[in-house]
């Protein structure tokens with residue numbers, strides 16, 4: 001254990017012995033997120049209020065140990081993996097919904113509140129907060145830190161769009177408040193937005209004020225099947241150009257369809273690609289007319305079949321199947337695992353067809369299965385690499401293929417992540433994308449975190465490759 005006994009005793013005096021975890025069994029489960037990296041923290045602490053968080057961070061500055069905030073640990077790029085060990089601050093016990101004020105169109109929550117729990121509480125007021133596919137587990141703190149978003153982002157926005165105010169324990173241990181309870185604000189630097197997407201590197205979020213989004217009364221959807229993925233991609237940008245903003249528009253390629261059918265028995269048509277499209281609104285006639293226009297566009301792009309539904313139960317079933325994509329892909333082939341590489345990218349909407357076709361070409365060229373799916377309506381695509389993660393050759397091949405995929409994304413004017421963030425895994429491509437800003441980002445980090453204690457080595461700070469600190473038993477020489 002690298003931390004001095006004195007430090008552990010001081011941590012115990014802040015949170016109490018029962019919320020200061022030091023045994024290997026208790027710490028080991030904090031060594032991972034949903035990605036490919038692993039490192040075990042020295043200690044895990046579970047604060048229950050802002051004052052405890054502030055005291056932990058002040059102690060970290062005194063003894064210069066790393067502090068890694070953590071929500072549910074569902075991020076996919078090693079975000080909360082403690083590369084330099086130190087202390088993981090588990091915020092899941094700060095889980096109070098402090099206020100729901102529909103008259104002000106806001107709610108105020110602690111960071112450990114789970115997205116689905118908040119939405120269950122908001123449902124009776126007919127509001128919601130748009131969340132990621134991991135909403136059953138993801139915390140609001142983690143969503144803010146990653147600027148998470150999901151299938152409803154095209155119409156209803158990402159986390160950044162609904163954050164109005166934050167309380168943050170800065171890397172010095174000082175407590176700062178930014179933003180406000182008002183839905184509008186132009187008060188100087190928008191620090192509440194800077195912290196969104198900062199992945200725990202600029203402070204620990206201890207309270208979040210969110211703008212409520214009204215729930216639509218009616219929904220209607222369809223599953224449109226295509227013989228060629230390019231036609232599905234073209235349909236996406238043609239629908240947007242109508243203009244129609246569907247509440248969901250998801251693309252699934254052939255491998256993904258097979259995986260979801262195998263895991264869930266949903267019976268989706270096994271073609272080259274399908275689109276799951278949903279429109280919503282408060283006027284049933286208008287919703288039906290919108291779906292009719294969507295149908296016309298699908299037909300124009302040679303949809304081979306279309307399956308319609310206004311039944312909320314069936315629609316939920318379809319979205320549940322889509323949400324289970326990652327475990328479904330993992331269960332597809334016994335000898336391979338779904339590895340979180342090139343997991344998330346975003347391209348201009350009109351470039352979706354070209355992107356998916358070119359990803360497929362990379363997959364064929366390297367003879368690696370790289371299934372594509374995603375929230376295609378906003379240009380956000382996901383791929384995964386199906387490989388044997390204990391085979392060094394697979395890593396070397398994947399490394400080259402992933403580089404080519406991100407080269408394509410950047411050439412098309414896209415970004416290396418639409419929603420999952422950078423962590424460690426995407427750092428090489430992030431540096432490529434943001435080369436002209438890295439120095440400025442490092443300066444911001446130094447200004448706020450002079451002792452570099454807050455989730456060190458993440459985003460712009462990691463300068464090595466991504467095949468590092470792997471959770472798999474494999475040595476990969478490059």
Ligand SMILES: Cc1cc2nc3c(=O)[nH]c(=O)nc-3n(C[C@H](O)[C@H](O)[C@H](O)COP(=O)(O)OP(=O)(O)OC[C@H]3O[C@@H](n4cnc5c(N)ncnc54)[C@H](O)[C@@H]3O)c2cc1C
Pocket residue numbers: 033034068069070071072073074075076079080091111131132133134137138139140141142143144145146147148149150151199200201203204205206323326327419420455
């Ligand atoms: C099956 C699956 C599906 C997913 N689908 C989506 C999706 O559709 N869209 C999407 O955007 N993401 C998705 N993700 C990724 C992930 O779930 C989201 O990024 C989520 O918001 C992370 O929340 P968390 O509570 O698990 O955060 P964690 O994984 O615990 O932490 C993520 C980052 O946030 C920081 N952090 C956590 N809490 C705080 C805090 N209070 N203050 C400061 N920093 C903090 C951590 O240090 C870390 O850097 C998916 C993941 C899985 C496993």
